[in-house]
Amino acid sequence: MERQKRVAAVHDISGFGKCSLTVALPVISAAGIEVSVLPTAVLSAHTAVPGNIFCRDLTDDMEHFISHWDELGLHFDAIYTGYLGSAKQAEIVCDFIDRFRQPDTLVIVDPAMADNGKMYSLFDMNFARSMLPLCQKADIIVPNITEALFLLEREYVSGPHNMDFTDELVDSLQSLCGCDVVLTGISCDENTMAVACRTQKAGQTEYINNSRIPGTFHGTGDVFASALTAARLSGRTLKESAEIAVQLTVGSIKRTAAGGTDHKYGVDFERGLWQFADMLK
Numbered sequence: 001m002e003r004q005k006r007v008a009a010v011h012d013i014s015g016f017g018k019c020s021l022t023v024a025l026p027v028i029s030a031a032g033i034e035v036s037v038l039p040t041a042v043l044s045a046h047t048a049v050p051g052n053i054f055c056r057d058l059t060d061d062m063e064h065f066i067s068h069w070d071e072l073g074l075h076f077d078a079i080y081t082g083y084l085g086s087a088k089q090a091e092i093v094c095d096f097i098d099r100f101r102q103p104d105t106l107v108i109v110d111p112a113m114a115d116n117g118k119m120y121s122l123f124d125m126n127f128a129r130s131m132l133p134l135c136q137k138a139d140i141i142v143p144n145i146t147e148a149l150f151l152l153e154r155e156y157v158s159g160p161h162n163m164d165f166t167d168e169l170v171d172s173l174q175s176l177c178g179c180d181v182v183l184t185g186i187s188c189d190e191n192t193m194a195v196a197c198r199t200q201k202a203g204q205t206e207y208i209n210n211s212r213i214p215g216t217f218h219g220t221g222d223v224f225a226s227a228l229t230a231a232r233l234s235g236r237t238l239k240e241s242a243e244i245a246v247q248l249t250v251g252s253i254k255r256t257a258a259g260g261t262d263h264k265y266g267v268d269f270e271r272g273l274w275q276f277a278d279m280l281k
């Protein structure tokens with residue numbers, strides 16, 4: 001039997017409101033891949049949930065996880081990073097990658113920090129600058145349009161986004177970070193969204209279109225990037241992985257819209273995991 005693959009997932013744990021590790025763990029596990037978690041913070045709920053959020057920052061504890069894992073000599077087939085609590089954590093994660101990256105380790109960085117033209121609460125533009133060195137260590141980055149523009153220190157541009165605009169954005173990101181780029185949340189027109197992907201080798205950017213479901217659905221970036229990580233590690237090409245990730249994400253949004261639950265609380269990805277696992281067989 002083939003050796004089981006292992007991913008180190010570096011994200012927060014939000015107790016309520018599906019995102020980060022409560023998405024990455026089930027999605028990647030559904031693909032038969034082991035997940036080790038390096039938590040960045042523990043929160044009562046993600047930061048878009050109203051009320052008095054409790055947050056325990058784990059910056060100082062991360063070093064202890066890393067040194068124990070070093071002592072164990074762990075090997076990771078992928079290091080997948082998402083929501084980080086501070087600029088200091090971005091530095092710690094860069095160091096973690098330097099210590100654990102092997103020639104066969106795929107580094108996937110989701111610069112989770114902003115959406116719809118705004119930084120997430122708790123972050124400012126200095127944080128965006130601190131994400132750049134991390135993105136420059138990646139094999140694949142998975143920003144949404146807002147994150148892509150902020151990484152490039154540009155102003156937010158709302159949709160519709162034409163292909164000249166997104167082609168140039170992907171090119172600029174690829175030059176800046178020197179890696180494959182998967183750009184999410186492209187607004188083509190009132191009925192269509194798209195994901196753009198470009199490998200370093202490919203001469204051009206490819207697009208995957210999908211139907212737009214009105215509303216803002218929280219945690220979809222994590223569903224998408226987790227599915228992309230699992231599919232890439234399962235041997236799919238970048239474009240195939242992005243297509244599989246789009247299917248899981250769009251299906252989850254559709255179920256959530258049909259089910260009428262609060263969009264802030266995360267999407268119903270769970271009932272799409274059987275089909276997702278099937279696609280990766």
Ligand code: PXL
Pocket residue numbers: 012014019020043045046047048082083112120219221222
């Ligand atoms: O990936 C989104 C995310 C993850 N974790 C926390 C968040 C958010 C988005 O707001 O607040 C804690």
